[in-house]
Amino acid sequence: MARLLVGPRDHGPHLFIVQLRFLVDGKPLPGIKLGDIGLKMAYNGVDNDFATFTHVRIPRSNMLTKYAMVAPDGTYTAVPNNIVLTHSTMLLGRDIIARVAVSQLAQATTVATRYSTVREQGYGPDGIELPIIHYKHQQSRLLTLVAKSYAMLFAAKHCSAVYKRAMKQREQGDLSVLPYVHCLTAGLKAWSTGEAADGVEDARKCCGGHGFLVISGLPDIVASSAGMATFKGENYVLWLQVGRYLLKCVDSVVQGKKLHHEMAYLADETAHLKHGRVAGSSAQQTGEEQGTDFLQRDVQLEVYRCRAYRLIQAVHGKVRGSKKTPEEAWNEHMLPIITASRAHVEYTVLRTFNTHLSNLKGSISAPLELLLEKLCSLFALSSITNSCTVDATSFIEDGYLSSLQMSSIRESVNGLLK
């Protein structure tokens, strides 16, 4: 991949095939410097190399010309939507990474949970030593990670299915769904790898000194999942890409255009009305749900939907209404853009969890179904109260959930931990 310059024009990065070494002795050709980038935090079995080129001449015929080419006279022609097309390979990469993140989190959580059932500390009333899973804080950390693993698994399955459908449509020349798929894969990659890296590290901490030993397997999972959160798009950059798409969606609503059906909630007046109803600061206007109401899946989903709706609309107003240049306005409001993007992805993940549960109904045993439903609730509610949720405060600060409701939610989480 190199920048294509034709005379004074820069056409951006294109693909070329370049011979790197002499065929006789394997040494680099003149002007080419090759090397290894050195030790990494993980994946040291993979050799990541670098290559630098100084005044290396590549014949025109070495350019890969499926989507763009240069004629002998220097005329440049390219297939329209080239960028969208070349992006689709990256989408596949992100889709795969989101799936790898699931297995890392599930693996570490399994190790830590098993450990917690055999490692004993402290005595019960009968003088028998207790396994550390007995303690509420250990349960809280591990079970929320189990719930999150399932949420991540179902979201990854959903993402793969959407990606496959989109690739079929692409083959038929329909590129319309690609921006949505780009948002979905970017958001899920950022969310899954970020949550997995944090979760894996917390699972390691749950095992105390034993988790610090390489033999536990956990240090390797920690370092690998740190890698997942780092490459194939730095997560904060991906959050901003999600945000860019979300703001465009709201633009489309304003312009009366139709949205992809999974984004249609941004045009849904009821969410707006609900938001309008509770935006007044008096406590009487907050939602009326109490106690076990929060164990209802539609109530949970509504909390996430309204939060995402409110944050996206609010940041759209800020960015589009700014008197600064678009770039300056974008930079100024970067933090609420990221928060809104996370809220959208968290809503998507919860919705996917719910859809998968509905689809599984009848095909799995009743006890398993009940268990998955409990995990779904635990994921939904603990992501509101949990310490690690980014901007958990946005759930409540505008009075959408009152203090009394928050304690109901906490008690529900506590109950689910039994």
Add this chain to the structure above:
Amino acid sequence: MARLLVGPRDHGPHLFIVQLRFLVDGKPLPGIKLGDIGLKMAYNGVDNDFATFTHVRIPRSNMLTKYAMVAPDGTYTAVPNNIVLTHSTMLLGRDIIARVAVSQLAQATTVATRYSTVREQGYGPDGIELPIIHYKHQQSRLLTLVAKSYAMLFAAKHCSAVYKRAMKQREQGDLSVLPYVHCLTAGLKAWSTGEAADGVEDARKCCGGHGFLVISGLPDIVASSAGMATFKGENYVLWLQVGRYLLKCVDSVVQGKKLHHEMAYLADETAHLKHGRVAGSSAQQTGEEQGTDFLQRDVQLEVYRCRAYRLIQAVHGKVRGSKKTPEEAWNEHMLPIITASRAHVEYTVLRTFNTHLSNLKGSISAPLELLLEKLCSLFALSSITNSCTVDATSFIEDGYLSSLQMSSIRESVNGLLK
């Protein structure tokens, strides 16, 4: 260290000197098995070994008898407060670890900040590439870590001074302050190492792929700081020890006893009244601070003080008012105990930052003083709005801070990032 059993009585762990190897060839003596615990996540230059003893006989004279001894007839005698005394070495260990955590966080933050000023990505309006520190989210992550490093540094200095004073008092036979010092060192160890480990990892992520390379120095700091958060008392266990002391303090208030002066706020009726005034859910009753009021250090401190007061009093009521056994009540309310403990430590850290600033006044240049004051405000406010603050929601869920106030706080943070 081994359990001392005299006949049927178990006196708990005591210290013994044991010969491990034959003097001639260095091989282990009969019944003794020695080995290395294997590769760890970090600190592999330190050899952590294990030793097991099977029917090994140790002469009575090998017991260290400063604080406890066994007569030839089996009579056991011990100095009173033995446990408090032996704990004091552990306190020193925790005090040192809290100081190491500071340097780890400051080191990683320095690397990431310097990197962000030279690494370029994206173009400004004049077509010149921008260093990534230009972007608001990068600033937000790094500058809050700089602010946190200073908060941690001043807290560590305070902790060392308190520890040294306490050791002097101990030499004069006064052990009264040790429970307070135990709470302080446990809390600061848990807070500093936890925040440092998370912060160091976020600083690494701020450097993208380059931070994944061992040559950046960051992977080593990440692994070492993970160690600090793991050993010398697992952090969750330490949070519970802090909680135990806090509940005892409230017991003392109820019994009319005097508290250590740094805990006196738990007996302060004004905090209670303030809480009472705002606990009613109507928005009109929240504090009246707005906008730049939140840049006033006494306002910030009051927010933290009231939050800690409210959480500690609330969990005290729950645990002491429970109809379950003390152990069951303790386990049932473990999560709010940990939240209350964190709130107390965060209040202590902010107070210490303020005290150090007041003490430095006049002895440092005016620009440096101004900068430290900005960092103090950034620490105070970003710990309320920051995604990584545990239970950030507890600041607002009972209506202590209204939605309007939260946006003032966010704007203040945004302003400080310039």
